[in-house]
Amino acid sequence: MAEHQRTGGTVANPVIPGFHPDPSICRVGDDYYLACSSFEYFPGVPVFHSRDLVHWTQLGNVLDRPSQLRLPVESPSSAGIYAPTLRYHEGRFWLIVTNVSDGGNLLVTATDPAGPWSEPVRLPGVGGIDPDLAWDEDGTCWCTYAGIGQVRIDPRTGETLGAPRRLWSGTPGGKAPEAPHLYRIGEYWYLLIAEGGTERGHGVSIARGPAPTGPFEPCPANPILTHRSSDHPVQNTGHADLVQAPDGSWWMVALGVRPGGGTPGWHVLGRETFLAPVNWVDGWPVVGPLDLDLPAPPWPLRPGAAVPDRDDFDAHELRPHWISVRSRLEEHCTTTERAGWLTLRARGSGMDDPGVVFVGRRQQHLSCRVRALADPADGRGGLAVRLDEEHHYEIEAGPGEVTVLARVGPLRTVVAALAVPDGPVVLGIDVAAHTPGEPRSGPDFLTFGVEEPDGAFTALATLDGRYLSTEVAGGFTGRIIGMYAADGTVHFDWFGYEPLDHG
Known part of the structure; x- marks a missing residue:
């Protein structure tokens, strides 16, 4: 039996256990690719491959050369590389990420997600952290970032095109709107964000609008994912990304933690990557249970290579x-x-x-x-x-x-x-x-x-x-x-x- 597969038609969550936070996912044909934050560690940004959304094999690390990733010895722990977004566009993989220890936002590309990845293109005109990439029908590239702000960019040069503007920033009074991802799904553009801070109050909210610039109306059921104020064994759920499977079903990857011990609960493995199913009702995503036991996806499971013991x-x-x-x-x-x-x-x-x-x-x-x-x-x-x-x-x-x-x-x-x-x-x-x-x-x-x-x-x-x-x-x-x-x-x-x- 594969490590993730259980009896009774379920699989184990998290699908990528241990310190693998801020997951970003994209699909190319039948293949899924996922990248995570790496903070003060070198090489940076682990990248994974899967054929079933459950079993993931690490292909490599996106930032694996000193010329791509500089982490000065004086930079504190938990600095460094924050929150990548991984996308596939016009035959290339694009990854945008923040190095808070060295110059802010940068962008790299590759034809093969296993590498090699390009030297970084710097984005001095993009403020904030957690940058996202999305292209509209005419090829315009939109970079949306924590805050939530947005600016048009030339992803090949890093040049900003026009002035930044503010978008929807989540629930009124909610703290730390971050981790934006922008998607064209059907007739709407959807803006998915995390809010509430990456601790026990973390959650995921969404809004939609007629264009990548909005205006955005919030989902009436926000937050669409949170375990705050509950005794659920998975806590701090947030920082999510959406992907559609070849059969048309939708899925969400998100971070979460597994606290243990007594009060207040301590998590020691870091923030991990979890998977949850998504259904669409009246044009809004409804996230299925994000549990330790996940109903197996309705396709054959295909275990990949595990980390050697x-x-x-x-x-x-x-x-x-x-x-x-x-x-x-x-x-x-x-x-x-x-x-x-x-x-x-x-x-x-x-x-x-x-x-x-x-x-x-x-x-x-x-x-x-x-x-x-x-x-x-x-x-x-x-x-x-x-x-x-x-x-x-x-x-x-x-x-x-x-x-x-x-x-x-x-x-x-x-x-x-x-x-x-x-x-x-x-x-x-x-x-x-x-x-x-x-x-x-x-x-x-x-x-x-x-x-x-x-x-x-x-x-x-x-x-x-x-x-x-x-x-x-x-x-x-x-x-x-x-x-x-x-x-x-x-x-x-x-x-x-x-x-x-x-x-």
Whole structure:
């Protein structure tokens, strides 16, 4: 059985679990493509492919060269790349996005969504974040952005054509109108937006008008999607995009979170990509339930390639799911220096440092097991669970010793230490979701330890997961689990990630 498929004719939501927020989707023939925000991580903007809207395979990253993506070391976590819009027009893929750390809005194109993507076209005349692209019948390109404002642009040069103008900005009194997407559907132009903030009050609203410039009348049933003020297991629902399937049915992708533990609930995987069906009634979209169990679409499911559970670092290039903090330079990160090993050479002082040398993957399951074989003979480093520079846990190996470290806000401490023989050591992290039993219970527990040659696991410390959550740390990202170098050079022979739940 594929990971997403359940018994009883349902599939698992989220369809792309873990830190994959702000989904934007387009269809070309029978193929769907989807892109997400990536914030301070390099490479940026993961891009996915699907044939069934349920199973998604990462093709690559749109911004995978330093010339495309500059994330200065002084830029804070949760800055960087915000809210792409992915569209297909006249035989090309177009992606517009905001780099809040370097010059604002930019646009790239490709004939193949797997890349390569072009060098960025800058859009200095486009203000705001969350830019959208739409073309009308005469070929005019409209860029709509958070606020909600709009301006005509030449997408090939980045030049603005005329003055920006204000459009409909959502529900009166509603905060943070953002994430606009403009569509021509039937006789109307529809303007879909998010509002209410990307926290528990998040929602999706829509308006329609006779032209891309409006005037827009709001849907009487707004918001058309929200889980605010409910006990639904999926919260913060918003930042949506619409797509029509080949059979004529309509679907929505949106972000949401899965809070765990007691009050107020902590989400640790970040904002994830969910799928919901859409019906049209009296010219307005009606969004079906956005639940953890989604009725399977009425076509054959076609599982794609999953992220591998284990990487032995035998390839010259890292697989596309591996990301680093702000940059990744070959002199600090390579699989060629020691064949079959990932070599990390420190340039900072560890996980507190904005310039840390780190290679990680998104935590995509509420419970999981992580192992890696590290050789710290020439330095210190290990496995880390990162939310940002001020919120992370790690197990670090150095010559003759393994330590468990915790950073929570201004506090940094050595939690545990263990003497070990010199040489390679298998480091481990077990993440176990916790069923709430009382209001102050955390969402999960993280156990750090060392795996012996016979497979036995020696646990050194168990830490409360709530301190690596958005509700504690703030920001817009989710947990990343991976390898780092704190001093000198550290080699990693393999890395294994084992899901212990079904997403």
